Amino acid sequence: MLFFNVRRQFFPCKECAGHFLNMITVLPYEGTTRVQFMSYL
Numbered sequence: 001m002l003f004f005n006v007r008r009q010f011f012p013c014k015e016c017a018g019h020f021l022n023m024i025t026v027l028p029y030e031g032t033t034r035v036q037f038m039s040y041l
Contacts, residue, residue, distance in 0.1 A: 011017040029040050 011020060029037065031037055031040060
């Protein structure tokens with residue numbers, strides 16, 4: 001999802017960005033509603 005790829009650029013360090021990218025790779029968003037998306041984040 002483009003949002004996540006852009007979002008990881010805002011982390012203050014490469015290690016944090018890497019952890020975030022790993023998290024969304026292991027546990028991808030699979031919801032369909034805005035509420036589910038907010039809960040996922």
